[in-house]
Amino acid sequence: MKARIHITLKNGVLDPQGKAIEHALGNMGFGGVDAARQGKYIELDLQHSDRAKAEAEVDEMCKKLLANTVIENYSIELE
């Protein structure tokens, strides 16, 4: 089973790298971008076959290491 994890900065947390991307896109002539937010994508290959167990474990991994919940949100997709 594969877990795909998206980690994004919470709303209201300043994302200076996202801002720089947004400005660079503007400088390149892409006029239609109102905002850019940068995040992380992590893919895990899991041994689990039990979906519920896998989900609970990946959630735990996110809370304990993969995301810093002071500043970040995460979402998990299993496949």
Add this chain to the structure above:
Amino acid sequence: MKSAVIVFPGSNCDRDMAVALEKITGQKPVMVWHQEYDFPEVDFIALPGGFSYGDYLRCGAMSARSHVMKEVIKRANAGVPTLGVCNGFQILTEAGLLPGALMRNANLHFVCRDVEMTVENGDSMFTRNYEAGTTVTIPVAHHDGNYFADADTLDRLEGEGQVAFRYNDDVNGAQRRIAGILNEKGNVLGMMPHPERMIEPALGGTDGRVLFESVLHTLG
């Protein structure tokens, strides 16, 4: 005063910290590698600056989960004075010993220069030899020193006297210009500026020395 300096792969201020501690306390600190599960009993623990684990995932994230940190967390919670400087501060927040997080500097620049900051709390074991309200000059060298916490946490830190140092000018975008914070008990201090680099006139000043002298004064 017996002290320990915790060394992670990628720490680069560990020797500066060791030199400062030896000069000021008269005793050579024990250097503890991150894979150790245990280390000798000490009166003071220092987490030095650097780029431990190459700042992978988030600054301090990997180090905070290393073997030695389980022991550091146990001892800090039991009251052992613990100082984290720069990457050490990032590790303390990632380990949950201090609230908040250190993010990329708001202007994206690596900032490396002497900065002025105000001693906000002159009563803690780390700051009692300073006078509250004094401006001190200590160097910073970081890319991720932009302190963030939610408004309630910031209010609590201010209300409880847990803000130890505040930059006089905006240095990195830190909320309320926070440069260093204490835990609730006052035995854990995390700060971005490097006091170990300001311990004698030949290094540009002695404002950092006072911090270590405060701890020495407290512990006797």
